[in-house]
Amino acid sequence: MAADRMVGSRRLAAMLPDLAGARPAYRHLAQAISALILDGRVALHVRLPAERELAAALDVSRATVTAVYDLLRESGFARSRQGSGTWTALPEGRAPSGVSRLLGSRDSAIDLARAAPALPGAVLADALAQVGPELVEQAGSPGYHPYGLPELRAAVAERFTLRGLATVPEQILVTSGAQHALTLVLGLLCRAGDRVVVESPSYPNALEAMRRARLRAVSVPVGDGGWDVEIVESTLGQVVPQLAYLIPDFHNPTGCLMPEGERGRVLRAAQRCGAWLVVDETLAELALDGAAPSPFACHAPSGGSGQVITIGSMSKTHWGGLRIGWLRAPSQLVTELAGQRVATDMGGSVLDQLLALVLLGRGGELLPSRLERLREQRAALVAALGEHVPQWSWRVPAGGLSLWVDLGEPVASALAERALDYGVRIEGGAYFAADPGVFEQRLRIPYTVPADVLGEAVRRLAAAVADGVSPSSASRRPHWVV
Incomplete structure (x- = not known):
């Protein structure tokens, strides 16, 4: 049985609430485990700990854990395989x-x-009217753009350049949102069991993508005062991760903004250990007090062409329904990632990309x-x-x-x-x-x-x-x- 297809007893026990005063305990535990399964903190189709092991980790009787598993099976949150234990499941009619x-x-x-902000309907209507003729013209082509619509790649590259980071279209891959960009990166650069450094707290869907890729996340704290860069530096040096995922611009959920000097230190620490640095800039333009920060990759040598991958999106600045995101990376990596995405969607919607081009042009x-x-x-x-x-x-x-x-x-x-x-x-x-x-x-x-x-x-x-x-x-x- 592969270790990455089961949840350990100590790990599961650490995620469960205190049983003090909870009666009956087995029902309380079953409800808590079902909530973890729905939230994705315990994955689907993984084996739960043996009854004796979980009972010891929780300091309860084995009969209590037996009752917990019975209730999970009755409710559809678990199923048993003869001779291979109890496995997590999703009840019919329930969604994660x-x-x-x-x-x-x-x-x-x-x-x-x-x-998730909404987009005024009048703005979208105007953009749709503008792209109609262009969409008709595009209909004469096959419509597949694994790198993204060339005009949109050029527009995104220009935005980076205007923010202080010289960029050419060959360094841009247009994706179906920032989450899609991250998933492509994880799929290409990481293998099950690889270590990745993440912030805690962090964006839940990014953490979930790493869990589903069976990566081993090592966290660094983000407090009300931001990042302790010495901890980040030492963690990168000790863990030597495959990559680190950071949200330095109005961090989700804390709202912290990483100072310019600290960005250079983090980047140099990642370079020393050979880790890819994945920087999520989906919130970078939402500066409410003062100017928007410059791109994190400005601190990298060779014009930001080192092992830095910058992820962006229109979901927070415009509308999530567009499903338009992008990543900036070395051109060779962009080519490899385009090959990765062909196996899943072959390219994004031309209509959405034309709309994005119009809306980006009206950004001012x-x-x-x-x-x-x-x-x-x-x-x-x-x-x-x-x-x-x-x-x-x-x-x-x-x-x-x-x-x-x-x-x-x-x-x-x-x-x-x-x-x-x-x-x-x-x-x-x-x-x-x-x-x-x-x-x-x-x-x-x-x-x-x-x-x-x-x-x-x-x-x-x-x-x-x-x-x-x-x-x-x-x-x-x-x-x-x-």
Whole structure:
């Protein structure tokens, strides 16, 4: 049995909540494990620990773990193979949480689980009218562009050049969003079992992509004050990873901005150990206070042509529905990545790329209004938090899309559960953790919805807090009908 197709008893135990006061314990544990499976923190189709091993790790009786596994099987979250143990599964009719979060709310709940701005309909309508004739002209060609539409590659390269990093189109690969770019990079450069350095907290979908690639993530902390560069340097030197994934620009979820001097130190440390540095700049242009940072790769030698891969996207600056992203890398690597993507999608939508070209050309007109709206919404969120939950604390970031709020006690998962009853969907800090059992005192609260909606959402969260939440109340909401 391959080790990467099972979850260890100690690792699983570390992700499970404290059993103090939980009755019956087996039901509490079964619900917690089902939540981990839905969240992707425990992968599908992996073997769960043997009953005796998990019982020892949790300090409970074997009979309790037997009851846990029985309930998981009854509810569809596990299945057994004769002679080969118990394996995780997904019940029929249930979707993983990542899918549910992207689909959003279909009821009256306020959705704060996604930090995703909308695009004004009039802007999209104008762009569609403009690309119509160009799309007709493109229809005379086969329509496959594994590197991306040449005109769009040139436009993205020019944007890097204008930001201070000389770039040619051959260094650009257009992708179906930043997540697609990261997945291509992981698929080409990494093999199962490779070490990768990540921040904690970090972007959950990036962490999930690494878990699915069966990579061994080693985390470095990002606190309210940002990165401890000495820790980053020493971790890179000791671990010698295949790559490191960083979000230095208005970091998701903390909002921190890495200082220029620290960027050079991190890059040199990565070069010394031979690691690829994957820099996620999807939020770089969302500077709300001051100027946008220059590209991280400006600190690399040879005009940024070293082992630095820069990922970007239009999802946060324009609209996620376009599914337009890109990466900047050495031209030879771009060629290899284009070959990698042909096996999956052969190239992106020509219509989406033509729309992206038009919208990027209007960036000087569209981005300032988006930034001003985000400033207003950020101010509204801060005011609402100060009025309704002054016991919480937060740092106002200089850019990005969200606040990383400290609740003062480890009740985030319980509050997220309770908030559903009050019509708010939100994620607790543990969802952003690279390591299990941390950030239970944190909430990420995006300011991507209108100011009045943010005020109402905070009022509802305050009501949920007043109703009483505690660490032991987390995960008690049934995830299935027994």
